[in-house]
Amino acid sequence: MTDATPSRTHATPRLAPSRAQVRGAIGIAVVFIAWQISVWIIALPAYFYPAPADVAAAFVDLTLKGILPSYIIDSARRYALGVATGLTLGVMSGLLIGLSRFWSRLLGPVINFFYAIVEVAWIPLLVIWIGYGFNTILIAISYVVFFPVLYNTLTGVQTAQKTLINAVRTLGASRLQVLTSVILPSALPNIITGFRVGAGFAFRGLIFAEMIAAGSGLGFLIFDGATTRQTDRVVVGMIMTGVLWLAMDRLFLRPLEMATIERWGLVRAKGGGV
Amino acid sequence: MTVQAQPSSKMPRFDPVVIAGLVPFLAVLAAWALAPTLSDIPAYKLPPPEKVWSAFTDMTLDGSLPSEIWASLRRLAAGYVLGNLTAIPLGLAIALNRAVAETMTPVLSFFQSIAGIAWVPLAIIWFGVGQGSVLFVIANTIFFSSIYSTVIGVQLIPRVLYRAALCHGASRLDVVTSVVISGALVQILVGLRTSMAYGWRALVAAEMIAGTNGIGYMTLEAVQWYQTEIVILGMILIGILWLALDFLIFRPIEHVTVRRWGLLA
Structure with a gap:
């Protein structure tokens, strides 16, 4: 039955x-x-425990005043720029270092160490160096994406099949062609994995950086709402961070991961069989 | 193949590779020490290494640094144990029933998506600045990260395995112990590690905003007094502590699971 x-x-x-x-x-x-x-x-004051209706009202109010849309745009811009910078630099340095056995062995431990200093820990120093604002947040987000991408790109480059590289070279491929047709495709699943890890940490890093070092954005909305006792606004900000992250994860990161794993994972599996 | 590969992978541990790996650290240290003489960076922005070192020895001798580190680690351990002890059994219970799992998955992934750090201001309103808020944020972060991976882990178990166990006359309890728990174990262990990574960040961040002690509090508090040497000391310690946690606790677990279940590609 x-x-x-x-x-x-x-x-x-x-x-x-x-x-x-x-x-x-x-x-x-x-x-x-x-x-x-x-x-x-519980029946406590709304500033302590706001009801869904309070939060909905705050959401409508913030949207109509244009505060919420402009904060979301600010956050999204910081995030996109920071992630793009970190990704580009991470892939480029990963390829540069990974292509040489000497450099990757030499720099491996120091990369590991800086990877371990979480971006959250950099923010105080960045505040002293650069001050509050856009650049501090941008650097913190780039940083948190850079290291996982670098680390995984290195791994990806090093695990590229030697036989495939030799095969392409016997066919007369130049160094650049070896890079674009063997090493980059076989490192791509690793790069995407690193990117996903970094993107996740970067989102949390963004919220934190905006709490400490910004005058706008979702992190600021949450933090400022708490200091002014507008708890309904705090909850609006929290829900929006959840919604935005879910949207980005489901609409962008997961499809990207699926696409690369399907496209290149299979290629690599075949290469491994040779 | 494997016989040959083993000695070569064990050899480099004490060999030039380790020494070579230290060279970049020395280079960074040298560049840092020479920076004030080569450029006009003021000392409050980049104190020389010896100043950070003397901050380290001073704070170690007067006992303040060990007590900050101890406060952070104790809090992390409490949040970690609390979060996981509730998340893993609850996650397994939810995942046992397909209908319940499907009902809960979006809710859980939503709560997992609300960055742990985003709870800090609300935690301050509820628990005030201090221990309670920080603990709430870490436990919350770890709980949702861990419960989500547990539920996903159970859902990833092939349905054939259930039928195979039932065909062999397994009781419900047998199915839970031999299929569900062991099938989801790898994912749970992955979750244990991921939740630690998120929990660690949440700890440092929560201490900075809502803490009254701990390594995160120490680091951000020093900014207000322009004690940059303490800021840098805090950063270095945050890096070293994470490496130690990862190396002492999670690498061994990973090795065991990889060997036991052959996950290595």
């Missing part, structure tokens, strides 16, 4: 995800209902 229902849904593949989505939506609705009920039970 119980087996009949799943097998029917498996036969029509479009039904299966929609059922999970319906259940997911129910889960989210339950959270909101539980939140509202807990507000009635």
Whole structure:
């Protein structure tokens, strides 16, 4: 009996995800209902524990005043610029260092060490060096993307199949062609992995950097809301950070990862068999 | 192949590679020491290495540095144990039932997405500045990171394994112990490591904003007094502590799981 229902849904593949989505939506609705009920039970001042309605009102208010859209744009711009800088520098240095056995061995430990100093720890020093504002945040975000990308690019370059490199070289490929047709494609899954790790840490780093060193953005909204006791605004900011990260993860990072793993993972698996 | 590869991978441990790896550190140190003589960077922006070293020895001798480090590590351990002890059993329980898992997954991934750091201001409102807030933020970060990977880990188990176990006459308890827990174990261990990485960042960040002691508090507090040597000391210690945690706790776990389940590509 119980087996009949799943097998029917498996036969029509479009039904299966929609059922999970319906259940997911129910889960989210339950959270909101539980939140509202807990507000009635706890019955504390709104600044201490705002109700969903307060937060919704704050959301509408912030949106109509244009504060929320402009903060989101500020955060997104900082994030995009920082991540792009970190990614570009990370891939370039990863390739440069990784292509030489000498340099990658020499620089490996020092890279590991700087990777371990989390971006959060750099922010105080950056504040002393550069002051509060855009550049400090940009450097912190680039930093947090740079190291995972560099580290994984190095690994990717070093694990490129020697046989493939030799094969391409016997066919008369130049150094550049070896790079573009063997090393870069085989390092790509690693680069994407590093990028995803870095992008995740960078998002958290952004929120933190904006709390300490910015006058706008979602992190500032959350922090400023707390200091002015507008807790509804704090919660709006928190929800927006969750929504934005989920949107970016599902619409951009995961498809990117799937695409590279499908495209290049297979190629590499075949290369390994040779 | 493997027999040949083993000695060569063990050899470099004490060999020139280690010494070569130290060279860049010395280069960084030398550049740092020479920077004030080569450029006009004022001492408050870049104190010389010996000043950082004397800050280190002073604070170690008067006991303030060990007590800050101890405060941070104790807090991290408390948040880590608290977060994982609740997250892993709860994650397994949620994941046992498909309907419950599907209902909870979006909620969990949403809470996991709200960066732990974003909870700091709300934590201050609820618990005030200090120990409570910091602990709440770390435990929260670790909890959601860990529960999410546990649920995903169970969902990744091939359904064939359940049927195979049931065919062999396994009871529900047998299925839980031999299929669910062991099947999700690798993902849970990955989650243990990931949650530590997020928890560590959350700890440092939360101490900076909501703390009254600890290594993060020490580092940001020094900015206000322009004690840049303490800022740099804090950064270096944050790096070393993370490397130590990773090396002493997580590398061994990873090696065991990789060997046991053959995850190495």
